[in-house]
Amino acid sequence: FNDILRDRVRRLRAAFEQAQQTQAYSGNYTTAYPIKVNQQRSVVEQIVADGATGLEAGSKPELMAALSLARPGGLVVCNGYKDREYIRLALIGRRLGLRLYIVIEKPQELELVLEESARLGIEPLLGVRVRLAVSAAGNWQNSGGERAKFGLSAAQLLSLVERLEQAGGIPWLQMLHVHLGSQIPNLADIRKGLREAARYFVELSQLGVPIDTLDLGGGLGVDYEGSGTRHFSSINYSVEAYAEVVVAAIAEACREASLVYPAIITESGRALTAHHSLLISNLIDREAAPGAAVTPAESDQTLPVLAQLSQLLGSEASPLELFEQAQELLDQARREFELGALSLAGRARAEQLFYAICRELQPRLAYSSRRQRELIERIHLLLADKLFLNFSLFQSMPDAWAIEQIFPVVPLQRLDEVPERRGVVHDLTCDSDGCIEHYVEQDGVEASLPVHAPRAGEAYYLGIFLLGAYQEILGDIHNLFGDSDAVNLELDGQGGYRLLEPERGDSVDELLSYVHFDPRAMEIALRTRLNQAGLDKAQRDHFFAELKSGLYGYTYLED
Numbered sequence: 001f002n003d004i005l006r007d008r009v010r011r012l013r014a015a016f017e018q019a020q021q022t023q024a025y026s027g028n029y030t031t032a033y034p035i036k037v038n039q040q041r042s043v044v045e046q047i048v049a050d051g052a053t054g055l056e057a058g059s060k061p062e063l064m065a066a067l068s069l070a071r072p073g074g075l076v077v078c079n080g081y082k083d084r085e086y087i088r089l090a091l092i093g094r095r096l097g098l099r100l101y102i103v104i105e106k107p108q109e110l111e112l113v114l115e116e117s118a119r120l121g122i123e124p125l126l127g128v129r130v131r132l133a134v135s136a137a138g139n140w141q142n143s144g145g146e147r148a149k150f151g152l153s154a155a156q157l158l159s160l161v162e163r164l165e166q167a168g169g170i171p172w173l174q175m176l177h178v179h180l181g182s183q184i185p186n187l188a189d190i191r192k193g194l195r196e197a198a199r200y201f202v203e204l205s206q207l208g209v210p211i212d213t214l215d216l217g218g219g220l221g222v223d224y225e226g227s228g229t230r231h232f233s234s235i236n237y238s239v240e241a242y243a244e245v246v247v248a249a250i251a252e253a254c255r256e257a258s259l260v261y262p263a264i265i266t267e268s269g270r271a272l273t274a275h276h277s278l279l280i281s282n283l284i285d286r287e288a289a290p291g292a293a294v295t296p297a298e299s300d301q302t303l304p305v306l307a308q309l310s311q312l313l314g315s316e317a318s319p320l321e322l323f324e325q326a327q328e329l330l331d332q333a334r335r336e337f338e339l340g341a342l343s344l345a346g347r348a349r350a351e352q353l354f355y356a357i358c359r360e361l362q363p364r365l366a367y368s369s370r371r372q373r374e375l376i377e378r379i380h381l382l383l384a385d386k387l388f389l390n391f392s393l394f395q396s397m398p399d400a401w402a403i404e405q406i407f408p409v410v411p412l413q414r415l416d417e418v419p420e421r422r423g424v425v426h427d428l429t430c431d432s433d434g435c436i437e438h439y440v441e442q443d444g445v446e447a448s449l450p451v452h453a454p455r456a457g458e459a460y461y462l463g464i465f466l467l468g469a470y471q472e473i474l475g476d477i478h479n480l481f482g483d484s485d486a487v488n489l490e491l492d493g494q495g496g497y498r499l500l501e502p503e504r505g506d507s508v509d510e511l512l513s514y515v516h517f518d519p520r521a522m523e524i525a526l527r528t529r530l531n532q533a534g535l536d537k538a539q540r541d542h543f544f545a546e547l548k549s550g551l552y553g554y555t556y557l558e559d
Contacts, residue, residue: 002490002500004276005046009053012220012268015243022244023251027261030054032077034218035062037269037469038277042488042501044069047272054099056267060086067093076100077127077177077215077265079150087112091122101175103127103215105150110160114167126164127175127215130157130200134193135181151179157200161209173209176201176262179217183270186230187237190219191245198253205259213263214250220268222275224406224466225440233406233445239271270469277468279396279484280412283460284557287386289422291355300353303346305333309353319361323375330354358382367443377447384422384448389462390557392481393427393434397467398474401433408440408465409449419450425462428556429479436464477514482506482555509552519551526551 009031016029032054033047044065047053054075057063063086066076076098078090087109093100102124104110117124131151152160164170178200180193197216204211220242221235230236237245246264254261300310309329315322333350336342342350358379365376399405409425424447427434439449454460475483488500509519526547530540 001276002042002046002488005043005273006049008272008275009047009050011239012243012266012271013052015240016247016264016266018240019243019247023247025247025251025261027250028263029247030075030263030265031272032056032075032215032265032267033272034058034267034269035065036473038273038472039065040472041065043273043276043468048074054265056269060089063089063093067096067098070098072097074098075265077267078102079105079129079177081106082109082112084112084116087116088120091117091120091124094125095122099125101125101127101177101213101215103129103175103177104152104160105129105177107152107156107160110163114169124169124172125175126169126173127177127213128152128157128160128173129177129179130154130197132178132180132193132196134189134196157204161204161207170208171210174211175213175215175265176204176211177215177217180219182218183221183232183235184219185221185232185235187235187241187245190237190242191249193219194246194249195253198250201250201262202253202257202259205257211262212260213265215265215267216246218267218269220266220271222270222466222469224274224408225445226408227444274466274469277466277472279391279464279467280461281389281391281464283387283462284390284428285388286423286454287388289355289383289385290351291359291383292352293359294352294356300349303342305329305336305342306346306349306353309333309350309357312357313353313360319364319372320375322357323361323379326354326357355382380422380446380448381424384424385451387423387425387449387451387462389425389427391427391464391484392429392475392478392556393436394429394431394478395475395481396484397436397464397471398476399471400436400438402474404438406438406440406445407436407467409436410463410465411451412461412463414452417452419452421451421453422448423451424448428481431478434478477511480508480511480515480555482511484556485554504554506555507552508550508555511555512551522551523548 012031013029019025020029030052033044034056035044036058039062048055048069051071054077055066055070056077056079057066058080063078067089070076076093078101087102090100090102102113104113104126113124113126129151131153164173178193178197180190184190197214201211201214220239223235224233225231227234228236246266250264251261294313296310296313300306309326312322312326330350333342333347337347362379362383365372365379367373367376393401397407400407411419425436437447438445439447441450483506485503485505487502490498490500492498512519512522527544530544535543
């Protein structure tokens with residue numbers, strides 16, 4: 001959704017403009033989009049379309065993308081590990097008229113910059129990244145703080161300033177860069193980190209270093225679960241509150257030290273891109289949960305464990321007590337089966353009775369009862385259908401598997417009907433980890449999703465939202481499932497929309513080539529096998545056409 005990308009850029013800039021007005025802050029503000037968050041050309045182009053948004057690169061390929069897309073005089077921030085070629089490319093970017101900062105993140109990088117700068121005769125524009133002691137809680141807490149991968153310690157920073165003085169390069173050092181963290185859920189953690197960053201700025205300024213720009217890196221989060229809390233998949237603040245805290249903290253430190261307000265840069269890639277992308281996937285199979293209604297049978301009375309389970313049907317006892325009794329009896333039945341005291345049919349009947357009891361309990365439970373909430377989730381999961389969707393979790397939402405990131409999942413039809421069943425989403429891969437374990441609901445995060453009962457002949461679609469940050473880039477090719485079909489959507493200004501730049505998903509031959517199979521050699525091998533199979537010509541031609549269609553077809557299911 002191109003319009004969402006542009007709107008996120010506008011909203012972030014508007015939030016900082018308002019904060020600057022409130023604080024009478026005269027320094028400039030610029031957003032620098034970290035290309036690593038989503039390197040798709042169409043995404044980067046939309047974000048920089050306003051001409052005021054800069055780019056951040058962390059590798060040579062990303063730097064080349066930034067150099068080709070940046071406007072004359074535009075901002076480019078060069079982070080990451082750097083070799084001599086990286087530094088030469090960045091210096092050439094300076095000669096191209098870009099406001100391009102080479103950020104020193106390791107002590108040894110400065111010598112490379114000094115040498116290559118002298119060799120090319122191009123003065124660098126430098127930044128330095130310092131490692132803050134403050135680290136924010138969350139899944140990405142080690143991206144900031146003393147354990148951070150990048151950044152200089154206080155002692156290393158002083159050594160760098162001394163070396164620049166010796167080289168006559170102090171005027172080149174104009175940016176201080178810090179990274180508070182990624183997806184920071186708690187605004188108080190951001191405030192603490194800003195105070196420390198501001199002190200570094202003040203101290204460097206008082207040492208005579210002409211720092212006029214403060215790059216605060218990332219940290220602005222996205223409320224994936226909608227709870228507005230300090231949970232790692234949520235945030236307890238708005239974009240506007242974030243901007244106000246940033247500007248106020250820097251303004252206060254500058255006023256106290258009688259310093260000119262620096263320009264502010266933020267690298268809020270997740271907040272810019274997460275909302276713009278979703279995946280629509282069709283349900284290809286559904287395994288219904290157990291728990292069909294049953295009635296007590298005379299045969300149940302022949303075995304004590306079945307008789308006791310049967311007696312619980314229709315009971316008006318406390319739901320918690322009733323469930324625990326049923327669970328104990330089911331466990332007993334399974335033990336008896338293991339010992340040979342209960343037949344396979346007896347075990348099947350015990351499980352049938354247990355799930356029927358759970359189905360009876362379900363409408364009696366209420367979220368308003370704190371004691372019943374855990375039981376509700378257990379029963380919801382026990383009675384959840386298995387929903388098999390035509391996608392790969394590892395390709396389309398890898399963070400759901402890797403770090404248990406939460407993404408909203410919603411049925412896309414029959415929205416005027418109350419879903420009467422529960423489901424757990426599984427993907428196409430031959431991997432038990434290929435399932436979504438957490439679902440956003442009105443009352444919090446649950447282990448199953450409300451879905452509608454199936455209808456004969458109905459195609460059923462689910463949407464998975466907030467996938468625009470990192471997921472497309474981190475996705476892998478587990479089981480050789482590739483990128484899915486994609487299209488960009490844009491509003492036409494007349495109440496309608498346009499579909500732009502449709503892109504076919506990966507084909508089987510593309511994925512096989514990626515792992516060093518030669519599709520042409522495979523064709524020859526398949527033709528040879530068919531010729532040796534004793535088939536007549538019509539069969540050989542028909543089978544070869546089918547095999548060739550599979551070799552060059554879509555990696556996902558098509559019918």
